[in-house]
Amino acid sequence: MKNFDGSANGPRLNRRDAFKHLATGAVALSATSWSSFAEDSNSGELYSVKNGRVRQSVCFWCYSPMTAPELIGHAADLKMASVELLAPEFWPELKKRGLVCAMASSHGWRKGFAQRDEHEECIHVLRERIDQAADAGFEKVITFSGFRRGLTTEDATRNMLDGLKKIVPYAEKKNVTLCLEMLNSRVHIDMRGHPDYFCDNVDMSVDILKQIGSDRMKLLFDIYHVQIMHGDIIRRLQQYHPYIAHYHTGGNPGRNEIDDSQEICYPPIMKAILATGYQGYVGQEFVPLRDKVASLSEAVRICDV
DSSP, rough: OOTSSSOSSSSSOHHHHHHHHHHHHHHHHHHHHHHHHHHTTTTOOOOOOOOOOOOOEEEEEGTTOOHHHHHHHHHHHTOOSSSSSOOOHHHHHHHHTOBBBEEEEESSSSSSSGGGGGGGHHHHHHHHHHHHHHHHTTEEEEEEOBBBBBOHHHHHOOOOHHHHHHHHHHHHHTTTTEEEEOOSSSSSSSTTOTTBSSSHHHHHHHHHHHOOTTTTTEEEEHHHHHHHHOOOOOHHHHHHGGGGGEEEBBBBTTTTTOOOSSSSSHHHHHHHHHHOOOSSSSOHHHHHHHOHHHHHHHHHHOOOO
16 A cells, blocks of 8 residues: 555555645645745835736725825836726826726715615716716726615615616616625724625625626625625635626735735635636725835735736
């Protein structure tokens, strides 16, 4: 009988010892992977996109008090493709630097389609943003469910369907995709958790999209939120990739840097996203605790698989 390493001689490993060795090796590989990023980041040089297989974007709100022109400049220097959730007044500056707005903002997550009395306002804002995005040649506009406020899942879902079906045909006409963002309802850290948010479940969110039945109504898959509510990120993005039009990053816990200070290992997630055939954008949506540009550069490196 051969040993665990395939040799015929030497001490044999029992099953328990074998798994110990496997676990130790996996940890070592993981540590090596992350440490290589850390070593590069300690060189003092900012990393800019080299492989470009993942089209990287950055969310403006995370970099306050940095101005929009400043962030646009940094994103261009890092060879990113987009700055998103940026007001239309800054879109011409994006174009000057060869960037796009991969995801346009709209009515905000505090209001949404779960509540009928919020439909009119949300639809008004979305129509305006759809027009602006179409005129600029940008493809996606974010939208939200808003809060339950005591509604049953059945009633809130019915409201979602009734409201979204009023605006989706307009998005289809303008060749703009509405992206429903799933947010977590468990963690409340400033703006990084959303107690009582209705679409806090990937399965339910996708079910709503299936009932809408339009290629212009898709999911914004926020990896940070999915990790908090579900985990099992790679399996879920593989399962639902036909319904996913955009991704966001964020370190958990805290929605801070996506390095080895948190629990999500992003390189294999990026590879899994690419393996689905995804050609859209991945938005860096973490709030830096350290130097903002250095942290963004490090995130660009981690996701540039």
